[in-house]
Amino acid sequence: MPPKKSTHIRRKEIVQAALQVIGEKGVQGLTITEIAGRAGMSDANIYRHFKGKQEILGALADFIGEAVMAKAAAIATGTEATLKKLNLIFRSHISLIAANPGLPRFIFSEEIHLGDPHLAKTIAGNMTGYIETLNNLIGAGIKSGEIRSLSPRETAITLLGMIQFTALRWSISRGDFSLDAEAERLWSNFLRLIQADSSATIPPTNTREPV
Amino acid sequence: MPPKKSTHIRRKEIVQAALQVIGEKGVQGLTITEIAGRAGMSDANIYRHFKGKQEILGALADFIGEAVMAKAAAIATGTEATLKKLNLIFRSHISLIAANPGLPRFIFSEEIHLGDPHLAKTIAGNMTGYIETLNNLIGAGIKSGEIRSLSPRETAITLLGMIQFTALRWSISRGDFSLDAEAERLWSNFLRLIQADSSATIPPTNTREPV
DNA sequence: TTATAATGTGAACGAGCATTCACATAGAGG
DNA sequence: CCTCTATGTGAATGCTCGTTCACATTATAA
Numbered sequence: 001m002p003p004k005k006s007t008h009i010r011r012k013e014i015v016q017a018a019l020q021v022i023g024e025k026g027v028q029g030l031t032i033t034e035i036a037g038r039a040g041m042s043d044a045n046i047y048r049h050f051k052g053k054q055e056i057l058g059a060l061a062d063f064i065g066e067a068v069m070a071k072a073a074a075i076a077t078g079t080e081a082t083l084k085k086l087n088l089i090f091r092s093h094i095s096l097i098a099a100n101p102g103l104p105r106f107i108f109s110e111e112i113h114l115g116d117p118h119l120a121k122t123i124a125g126n127m128t129g130y131i132e133t134l135n136n137l138i139g140a141g142i143k144s145g146e147i148r149s150l151s152p153r154e155t156a157i158t159l160l161g162m163i164q165f166t167a168l169r170w171s172i173s174r175g176d177f178s179l180d181a182e183a184e185r186l187w188s189n190f191l192r193l194i195q196a197d198s199s200a201t202i203p204p205t206n207t208r209e210p211v
Numbered sequence: 212m213p214p215k216k217s218t219h220i221r222r223k224e225i226v227q228a229a230l231q232v233i234g235e236k237g238v239q240g241l242t243i244t245e246i247a248g249r250a251g252m253s254d255a256n257i258y259r260h261f262k263g264k265q266e267i268l269g270a271l272a273d274f275i276g277e278a279v280m281a282k283a284a285a286i287a288t289g290t291e292a293t294l295k296k297l298n299l300i301f302r303s304h305i306s307l308i309a310a311n312p313g314l315p316r317f318i319f320s321e322e323i324h325l326g327d328p329h330l331a332k333t334i335a336g337n338m339t340g341y342i343e344t345l346n347n348l349i350g351a352g353i354k355s356g357e358i359r360s361l362s363p364r365e366t367a368i369t370l371l372g373m374i375q376f377t378a379l380r381w382s383i384s385r386g387d388f389s390l391d392a393e394a395e396r397l398w399s400n401f402l403r404l405i406q407a408d409s410s411a412t413i414p415p416t417n418t419r420e421p422v
Numbered sequence: 423t424t425a426t427a428a429t430g431t432g433a434a435c436g437a438g439c440a441t442t443c444a445c446a447t448a449g450a451g452g
Numbered sequence: 453c454c455t456c457t458a459t460g461t462g463a464a465t466g467c468t469c470g471t472t473c474a475c476a477t478t479a480t481a482a
Contacts (some may be wrong), residue, residue, distance in 0.1 A: 046441095154401075429475085429478070
């Protein structure tokens with residue numbers, strides 16, 4: 001009775017359905033029945049397209065890694081000023097989370113990290129790559145004088161931590177504050193934290209930094 | 212055959228066992244059987260001391276809130292310099308996590324936040340209180356001139372995000388890096404981020420900050 | 423000592439969930 | 453039109469886990 005679709009279509013639908021389910025019911029609420037219902041098919045049909053739940057998680061991890069990393073890497077290779085690039089990455093990350101609330105939950109969920117070790121490696125690798133991208137960007141910003149003399153890696157981790165913590169607080173509170181507004185406040189403050197002192201807040205005297 | 216203990220003893224043992232189990236097997240691995248085994252009793256006996264699993268989670272949340280908040284609040288009311296206090300809170304938080312790897316997992320676990328709404332409120336309240344404590348501390352530091360002119364609340368969130376993100380990365384990687392060493396690097400960089408410019412890193416000339 | 427309550431346990435129950443199976447049926451290629 | 457394969461489904465299976473129950477046994481207090 002129901003129409004049929006090819007496997008590569010179904011796989012995408014299933015992965016998207018899974019991401020939506022996580023956004024609403026959490027990773028613990030991610031059951032085959034729930035995914036199937038969301039994707040508009042029977043439980044059994046899931047197994048026509050995936051070997052099992054673990055494989056769905058794997059595909060989801062790949063999709064997320066692709067989405068987050070690809071975007072950041074693309075921005076990083078642009079021609080804008082470093083701080084502008086950082087801001088773009090930050091905003092795009094926040095937007096992605098706002099559109100997919102399941103994202104931060106999934107990335108830090110135990111189902112992944114304690115389940116399939118191979119999957120854990122994938123995510124950990126993506127995370128390291130992301131840190132590395134920010135690391136390089138911040139390093140460049142320091143060299144160009146846009147950013148103060150700091151440890152690029154630790155500053156990158158601080159930025160990512162800010163994003164993740166906020167995303168989790170937002171997810172926990174079921175969205176009882178505006179993610180965008182909070183992100184804006186945090187970014188504004190982060191700028192003050194890292195910016196070179198040419199625009200220092202208090203002192204009238206202005207010491208030029210050596211390049 | 213086995214010796215008997217009073218309920219208030221058993222409750223503590225059960226809560227500690229639960230925290231240990233989470234540290235080893237994650238929140239998803241937190242089963243009644245696992246808790247009972249760790250606490251050295253039968254599954255059924257758990258129910259002599261707790262109404263159910265949810266109540267155990269509630270008691271655990273209370274314990275953690277107590278441990279983290281009380282420590283931070285105590286340090287905050289001390290007589291040391293603000294930056295010293297911040298450092299103490301930071302270190303004590305990291306130590307607590309190192310000793311109880313289950314802590315960050317539990318605080319951000321879905322079992323709490325999507326399970327019992329009352330429990331979620333408790334945790335969210337503790338988190339807000341913690342942010343508030345840091346907020347006030349940083350505000351004082353700004354006033355005293357130890358800390359640059361920043362948004363105290365956003366800076367507090369940045370610091371907490373740094374801690375949580377690192378704790379989760381550490382937990383995820385099953386401790387394949389030294390939490391203490393990483394924390395030390397992050398703190399050192401954080402100091403450079405927030406400190407008033409009197410001790411600027413590069414310039415030889417030293418401009419005195421007005422109080 | 424003895425009665426009573428608190429503490430302890432193995433076994434069983436029932437619900438939820440991932441997965442499999444036997445059986446349809448749509449669509450593509452001949 | 454006919455066949456064969458990919459896609460789709462309801463029902464059944466087996467497992468895990470939270471919880472309950474009937475039945476000890478220890479501690480306590482009178």
